[in-house]
Amino acid sequence: MYKVTVIGSGNWGSVAAKLIASNTIKLPSFHDEVRMWVFEEKLPSGEKLTDVINKTNENVKYLPGVKLGKNVVADPDLVNAVKDANMLVFVTPHQFMEGICKRLAGKIRADAEGISLIKGMEVKKEGPSMISTLITKQLGINCSVLMGANIANEIAMEKFSEATVGYNQNKSAADRWVQLFCTPYFNVTSVEDVEGVELCGTLKNVVAIAAGFVDGLEMGNNTKAAIMRIGLKEMMAFSKMWFPSVKDSTFFESCGVADLITTCMGGRNRKVADAYARNGGKRSFEELEAEMLQGQKLQGVLTAQEVHEVLSDRGWLHIFPLFSAVHAISIGHLPPSAIVKISEEKPRHVQLLSSL
DSSP: OEEEEEEOOSHHHHHHHHHHHHHHTTOTTEEEEEEEEOOOOBOTTSOBHHHHHHHHSBOTTTSTTOBOOTTEEEESOHHHHHTTOSEEEEOSOGGGHHHHHHHHTTSSOTTOEEEEOOOOEEEETTEEEEHHHHHHHHHOOOEEEEEOSOOHHHHHTTOOEEEEEEOSSOHHHHHHHHHHHOBTTEEEEEESOHHHHHHHHHHHHHHHHHHHHHHHTTOOHHHHHHHHHHHHHHHHHHHHHHOTTOOGGGGGSIIIIIHHHHHHHHSHHHHHHHHHHHTTTOSOHHHHHHHHSTTOOOOHHHHHHHHHHHHHHHTOGGGOHHHHHHHHHHTTSSOGGGGGSOOOOHHHHHHHHHHO
């Protein structure tokens, strides 16, 4: 029997718990109960968020108005939440994952499998390190990833969407994850390319920041389409430079171009970048995030910084004009209008890729 714990309870984490719980209650090979680890918060009413979730079956702060399923149990104790689980779903802001893994090391079942829904990466001297790799190394478990064109509130309302599971070699584990997440309104497929799937989900947030600048400057759809096209090329080039095994076909799955489109049209990174541009870069992303996202976290600005560190260390900033411009604008070194002054360096992409 498989028992599932969701590690994270924000907007997307709560939707993931809802999806999973709707399936575990029907699938004979899974325990009905789905534990969801909640970083405890006190609500304005004075009640604890965990208590309210368990009483109302609703995450009133991060997913108000949506019932999660009576078999979802919120737990503020991380170690207790995972103690019996052999399927672990990680869905927290990526900057918290190293600390979470340290707390879980030696506390999980030896037969556990993981899946990361987290967009982001760590920066190390040798290059980018993916969150799935962090989980595997620190917890000693196989870790797949799930990414896609997934605006959480739309999935919560059961509007049709798709996602991609990326896995390495362990197809049977990938099939279980597909079975666990798939519903009539949430179609999930799998590809043997964990790095490609994960990098798509990570890098598209940087492009979404660029798209938000375009929207805030009211430059129109043609400009936005151009930015998205250039962004996709830089996503592909960056991914294949660091991980030559990444497949071109992965970028045409839900995790790739579909996720890029939906994030550039309606995600939180686009939304806050739009506001940043409308304010002429005079209000910081930190201020806008706190005002606009009700406790949710931006990933695009932090990922742009991480990408910048990697590219700067290798002397590759000039090869990635869009990624470089997003970071420079985000920290106030360039005005938002600089996003349309970038120039492609197609031959350099080709030359460098051919030399790797």
